[in-house]
Amino acid sequence: MGVRYFGASVRRLEDPKLITGRGTYVDDIAIPGMLHVAFVRSPHAHARIVSIDAEAARGMPGVHAVLTAEDLGEAAAKPMILPVPAPIIKQAKTQYPLARSSVHFVGDTIAVVAAETRAQAEDAAAMVMVDFDPLPASVDLDRALQPGAPLAHEDSPDNLIATLKGGFGDAAGIFAKAPHVFRERLELHRGGCHSMECRGVVVRPDPMGGRFEMWSSTQVPYMVRRYLAEYLGLEENGVRVVAPDVGGGFGPKAVVYAEEYALALAALHLKQPLKWIEDRREHFVATTQQRDQIWEYEVAADADGRMLGFRGTGLHDNGAYIPYGIVLPATGMASFPGPYALDCVDVTIHSIFTNMVPNTPVRGAARPNTCFILERAADLVARNLNMDPAEVRRRSFVKTEQMPYTTGMKARDGSAVAYDSGDYGRCLDMAFEHYGADFRARQAAARAEGRYLGLGIGSYVEDTGLAPFEGATVRVQPDGKIHLQTGAAAQGQGHKTVFAQICADLLGVRIEDVTVEAADTAAFPLGIGTVASRVAVVGGSSVHMAASEVRTKAIKVGAQLLEAAEADMELEAGFVRVAGTDRKIALGDIALKLNGLFGTPMMKGIEPGLAATSYYEARELTFANGSNLCEVEVDIETGAVKILRYVVAHDCGRLINPMLVDGQIRGGVVHGIGNALFERMIYDESGQPLTTNYGEYLLPLATEMPRIEIVHMESPSPRNPLGVKGAGEGGTIPATAAVISAVEDALSPFGVRITKHPISPQDIVEMIDAGRPAEAAE
Amino acid sequence: MDGIEEKRRIRLVVNGRTVEREVSTRKHLGDFLREDLRLTGTHLACEHGVCGSCTVIADGVPVRSCLMLAVQAEGMVIRTVEGLAEPDGTLHPIQEAFHEKHGLQCGFCTPGMLTTLAAVIEENPSIDEAGIRDAISGNICRCTGYETIVDAALSAAATMRQGA
Ligand code: FES
Numbered sequence: 036m037g038v039r040y041f042g043a044s045v046r047r048l049e050d051p052k053l054i055t056g057r058g059t060y061v062d063d064i065a066i067p068g069m070l071h072v073a074f075v076r077s078p079h080a081h082a083r084i085v086s087i088d089a090e091a092a093r094g095m096p097g098v099h100a101v102l103t104a105e106d107l108g109e110a111a112a113k114p115m116i117l118p119v120p121a122p123i124i125k126q127a128k129t130q131y132p133l134a135r136s137s138v139h140f141v142g143d144t145i146a147v148v149a150a151e152t153r154a155q156a157e158d159a160a161a162m163v164m165v166d167f168d169p170l171p172a173s174v175d176l177d178r179a180l181q182p183g184a185p186l187a188h189e190d191s192p193d194n195l196i197a198t199l200k201g202g203f204g205d206a207a208g209i210f211a212k213a214p215h216v217f218r219e220r221l222e223l224h225r226g227g228c229h230s231m232e233c234r235g236v237v238v239r240p241d242p243m244g245g246r247f248e249m250w251s252s253t254q255v256p257y258m259v260r261r262y263l264a265e266y267l268g269l270e271e272n273g274v275r276v277v278a279p280d281v282g283g284g285f286g287p288k289a290v291v292y293a294e295e296y297a298l299a300l301a302a303l304h305l306k307q308p309l310k311w312i313e314d315r316r317e318h319f320v321a322t323t324q325q326r327d328q329i330w331e332y333e334v335a336a337d338a339d340g341r342m343l344g345f346r347g348t349g350l351h352d353n354g355a356y357i358p359y360g361i362v363l364p365a366t367g368m369a370s371f372p373g374p375y376a377l378d379c380v381d382v383t384i385h386s387i388f389t390n391m392v393p394n395t396p397v398r399g400a401a402r403p404n405t406c407f408i409l410e411r412a413a414d415l416v417a418r419n420l421n422m423d424p425a426e427v428r429r430r431s432f433v434k435t436e437q438m439p440y441t442t443g444m445k446a447r448d449g450s451a452v453a454y455d456s457g458d459y460g461r462c463l464d465m466a467f468e469h470y471g472a473d474f475r476a477r478q479a480a481a482r483a484e485g486r487y488l489g490l491g492i493g494s495y496v497e498d499t500g501l502a503p504f505e506g507a508t509v510r511v512q513p514d515g516k517i518h519l520q521t522g523a524a525a526q527g528q529g530h531k532t533v534f535a536q537i538c539a540d541l542l543g544v545r546i547e548d549v550t551v552e553a554a555d556t557a558a559f560p561l562g563i564g565t566v567a568s569r570v571a572v573v574g575g576s577s578v579h580m581a582a583s584e585v586r587t588k589a590i591k592v593g594a595q596l597l598e599a600a601e602a603d604m605e606l607e608a609g610f611v612r613v614a615g616t617d618r619k620i621a622l623g624d625i626a627l628k629l630n631g632l633f634g635t636p637m638m639k640g641i642e643p644g645l646a647a648t649s650y651y652e653a654r655e656l657t658f659a660n661g662s663n664l665c666e667v668e669v670d671i672e673t674g675a676v677k678i679l680r681y682v683v684a685h686d687c688g689r690l691i692n693p694m695l696v697d698g699q700i701r702g703g704v705v706h707g708i709g710n711a712l713f714e715r716m717i718y719d720e721s722g723q724p725l726t727t728n729y730g731e732y733l734l735p736l737a738t739e740m741p742r743i744e745i746v747h748m749e750s751p752s753p754r755n756p757l758g759v760k761g762a763g764e765g766g767t768i769p770a771t772a773a774v775i776s777a778v779e780d781a782l783s784p785f786g787v788r789i790t791k792h793p794i795s796p797q798d799i800v801e802m803i804d805a806g807r808p809a810e811a812a813e
Numbered sequence: 814m815d816g817i818e819e820k821r822r823i824r825l826v827v828n829g830r831t832v833e834r835e836v837s838t839r840k841h842l843g844d845f846l847r848e849d850l851r852l853t854g855t856h857l858a859c860e861h862g863v864c865g866s867c868t869v870i871a872d873g874v875p876v877r878s879c880l881m882l883a884v885q886a887e888g889m890v891i892r893t894v895e896g897l898a899e900p901d902g903t904l905h906p907i908q909e910a911f912h913e914k915h916g917l918q919c920g921f922c923t924p925g926m927l928t929t930l931a932a933v934i935e936e937n938p939s940i941d942e943a944g945i946r947d948a949i950s951g952n953i954c955r956c957t958g959y960e961t962i963v964d965a966a967l968s969a970a971a972t973m974r975q976g977a
């Protein structure tokens with residue numbers, strides 16, 4: 036088979052329509068008779084609903100209906116389905132599609148207003164009078180588990196969702212004997228996803244009743260189908276969910292939301308098509324985020340700076356409900372001990388209810404958290420032992436000879452976490468080789484001029500290719516074009532291109548001749564979803580399997596038709612050919628023959644159609660890794676941080692399309708830079724969100740972002756047929772750690788130790804001021 | 814708050830075509846383009862004037878269509894992303910360059926990036942990287958990290974210089 040596309044930076048099939056304004060995002064869909072929905076939402080973090088008066092709103096121009104939970108009756112009487120149950124969850128609280136007697140965060144859905152225009156719906160939503168009885172709100176993570184703390188849910192005994200414990204080795208013994216033990220407290224804050232497209236839903240009920248179609252800006256159309264069908268008591272077959280073009284996801288669009296439930300309920304109730312498009316303010320208050328963690332930890336090291344053990348306790352703010360169960364803290368837990376071969380880990384994480392927006396994974400899930408903690412620990416060891424931080428990492432890394440390396444931790448399914456391949460030390464060295472060796476000299480020279488440069492490191496391992504499966508159907512059509520259908524949804528990653536590359540190579544066709552249809556439950560029967568850097572690995576492997584099967588069949592049939600040996604067949608330029616001759620038959624002609632003709636029997640032993648469907652089952656995770664270097668300059672007067680250089684050494688196995696992998700890395704790194712320096716979602720002490728627009732919540736901008744210099748190492752994964760590992764989050768995971776490490780290094784003359792992220796210029800100035808006496812003392 | 818909408822008739826040129834419509838005085842230009850003219854290439858991502866996704870070119874200048882009322886566009890010449898290519902379908906150099914340099918991922922910020930950059934490089938094909946970064950400092954992209962967008966703009970500007 037001629038490999039022409041795999042490994043090449045092929046231009047994307049997705050682009051032509053998107054650069055000419057011909058994409059179809061959910062807000063671009065218009066259905067005749069469709070009404071526009073606005074939601075009435077809670078303005079309180081925690082309150083009882085005393086009464087709802089929608090009379091005035093119902094009389095407003097253009098308004099067709101105002102629906103509350105009561106109006107929807109039995110159909111909306113249950114809380115939403117918990118997608119990922121776990122025995123250790125003590126309080127499995129999920130949201131209601133529309134709040135019934137109480138609300139638990141600002142933005143909680145209360146009523147649906149359907150009108151002829153969105154403007155009319157919003158006008159009317161403002162006229163729905165809800166009488167609340169406000170309650171104390173749980174907003175202080177540090178205090179949330181203490182006796183007497185305000186409860187996020189009135190009927191709860193406390194705010195504890197679950198306590199997760201994990202680890203291995205004799206932590207007590209190792210910490211007692213270790214030459215060095217260092218401890219500190221860290222405060223981590225991530226933020227929202229801020230996909231540029233907000234969420235949105237269009238529903239069309241079937242005129243015959245009992246069925247509906249939904250277009251949703253989602254990463255998980257099959258999960259939307261499953262949970263809505265179950266909740267509404269419909270056959271799955273009666274629910275079609277399509278993810279059209281989706282303008283970014285980054286995690287929070289992998290949740291099945293109250294708005295999706297409410298739109299389906301309302302459309303079936305009203306027997307009319309409905310559209311709801313989230314506006315940016317709603318996105319700030321109602322799209323899930325990944326909020327705070329507070330950690331107290333200790334790291335043990337030997338006399339040479341090798342890290343021996345880690346133990347600690349984390350408080351995890353999970354917001355008002357658990358739409359993702361304990362996936363976030365569990366992911367953070369399973370990510371210990373990162374790239375380091377530790378003798379022990381002993382970690383406890385308490386997942387806690389607060390009256391803030393529910394938490395679910397944002398790009399990297401809790402992996403960036405665990406990476407930040409471990410990288411802070413490595414820097415802490417280096418600082419206290421006066422060592423080169425790179426050396427502490429090298430001495431502590433899992434060595435390539437140890438692969439496959441069983442970390443001692445358990446994955447979410449209870450299996451042992453085992454790294455498959457990679458050379459972490461080599462990857463770090465590659466980063467330095469690319470970066471150059473003169474930093475300390477430049478840093479010293481700059482300091483002599485009163486300029487503060489810093490260099491930071493972030494090293495990580497990422498589990499990718501999450502179970503259970505994805506599938507694909509590959510079908511050759513009579514015109515020779517290939518139709519590829521898969522359940523795997525995309526939100527900008529370029530999966531269609533990647534799948535077409537794999538398929539075109541195996542079938543010997545041009546990539547332009549492959550059309551990919553994805554993320555439509557009516558087009559492909561089963562799918563899981565686009566989360567956890569799994570689609571290239573799991574979806575790509577399923578495409579490989581299906582296309583391989585089609586290839587085998589084409590060769591078998593071609594050999595019979597051409598009266599030649601199968602071993603002599605090759606696939607090229609859309610033909611099956613006897614190698615070295617001009618005896619050939621077009622793939623399309625084989626397909627036509629296999630598609631059958633009235634009265635003509637099929638070839639013996641050959642099933643109809645030149646097509647195959649395959650599911651790839653991911654049974655073992657595959658682990659990407661890398662090291663990032665970040666160079667910054669800090670203005671000690673203003674606290675401004677300028678990123679001067681950013682180097683990524685990255686190993687995600689074989690690269691299917693280097694251009695697209697680099698794109699994932701760059702976008703991911705910039706997200707991590709945002710988490711280090713800009714993005715902070717602030718709530719006040721009553722649980723009111725204070726940062727609800729892009730003037731108040733800062734995202735990285737073009738003027739502040741560096742070029743990201745990328746070097747690749749390719750350690751093929753032995754765990755899938757393509758040798759690939761996921762690449763969607765590896766940019767984000769170490770970036771925050773690297774930036775914070777760099778800022779701290781720049782401020783080392785002031786003895787600054789940074790124990791949180793993000794940090795603002797004001798934080799930096801305060802840290803410098805606090806550190807100035809230390810400078811004098813030195 | 815009585816919901817009675819005042820309407821006014823406007824006439825403007827959009828992508829080379831003169832259009833005349835009755836429009837609600839409170840409707841912004843972005844909604845007018847998307848809903849009344851079905852030009853859905855223009856995207857709305859914040860509707861408070863910060864993200865730049867909704868940018869269109871009005872009388873040669875990039876403007877945020879979410880910050881301008883449709884009635885304010887009376888008499889103007891508007892270009893949207895749908896109007897960047899030649900009528901025969903030949904892509905604008907900035908569109909070609911976005912495809913070539915992987916200047917887009919999800920494509921949601923893309924129309925605003927393309928219109929902003931088309932106007933900027935048409936005006937000044939000698940623009941440098943700092944100038945380009947400055948020009949798109951009011952356009953947020955969550956996917957790309959901006960680098961490939963900047964590369965695309967530099968490449969398109971070079972094409973424009975050769976063409977000129
Ligand atoms: S939608 Fe107009 S600037 Fe964001």
Ligand code: FES
Nearest residue numbers: 918922954955956
């Ligand atoms: S390409 Fe997705 S926001 Fe820019």
